[in-house]
Amino acid sequence: MPPPELEVVEYTDPLCPWAWGSEPVFRRLRAALDGRARWRRVFCILFDEDEDPAPDPAAETAWYARYVEDITAHTRAPRAEALARVAASSWPASLVAKAAERQGVDVAERVLRRLRESVFVLGEPADTFELALASAAGVPGLDAARLSVDAAGAEVLGQVRADHAEARRPVPEVRSVRGGSPHPGAAKETADGYRYALPTLLIRTPAQYRAVPGRRPYGDYVAALAELTPGLPVAGETIPPARALERHRSLTEPERPMLAEGPWPPARAVRVDTGNGPLWLHPDEAAVHPAVRRGTSSTD
DSSP: OTTOEEEEEEEEETTTTTHHHHHHHHHHHHHHTTTEEEEEEOOOOOOTSOOOSSSSSSHHHHHHHHHHHHHHHHOOOOOOOOOOOOOOOOOHHHHHHHHHHOOOOHHHHHHHHHHHOOOOOOSSOOOSHHHHHHTTOOOOTTHHHHHHHHTSSSSHHHHHHHHHHHSSSGGGGGGSOOOOOOOOOOOOTTEEEEESOOOOSEEOOOSSSSESSOOOOHHHHHHHHHHHHHHHOOOOOOOOOOHHHHSSEEEEETTTHHHOOOSSTTOOEEEEETTEEEEEHHHHHHHHHHHTTOOOEEEE
């Protein structure tokens, strides 16, 4: 058995395209480590509120849409057919995601997924409280009133501020990173130092740690875990498609081979078309998902 103190720290942002593209690997790793490690997310605030507004918002949006398109060419993650704007702030989505953690792992996972889909499926980043809360509507088990109160409260704000600060204290190993990945994950320089590139996983025990920054194959995380906890079973498993869709509620094309094995799509799966391929929803998720309310789906 692994030491009970094994922790995986995920430095992320709900609106980060590289974090979105890493979800297939992270979802499999979270499932493999379920019950064997504590998985903690640190919301790093990719779009901060002290940044100067763009002099030409339309030009900035066009540039950022091309940037996301370039990233999704590598990750194959869905991208929206059209992007309404560049996110004004990551704070609302991060506060809502952090507040959702108070309602359990399943609720937190599904709320964060909806926040990611707001920009990369719908093209409407959840960059206000109203949009962030609306993104979570209908998540099973969610107490929407409590989410609204908690996300606006001083305690959750303090937690996200602590996340913001923690992300700007990267371990020395990530300040200079080499690798063949299009996103090797070297820490980003800031006005007063560095912050983790997104995403980065910091895997640690009380005695030692390993940093795995940027976009990496699954084997890199397995290797880091093997160095810290030899013998830990982390190969992960695939499960039947219907069960995978029921568990995760929402699956991208790159997630399918990482999480499911068998004929696709499963019965009653709902297809949502994006700018570069489908998103697949469980029928119960489709009944409350914003993309379906827009009329961009079909049942297979």
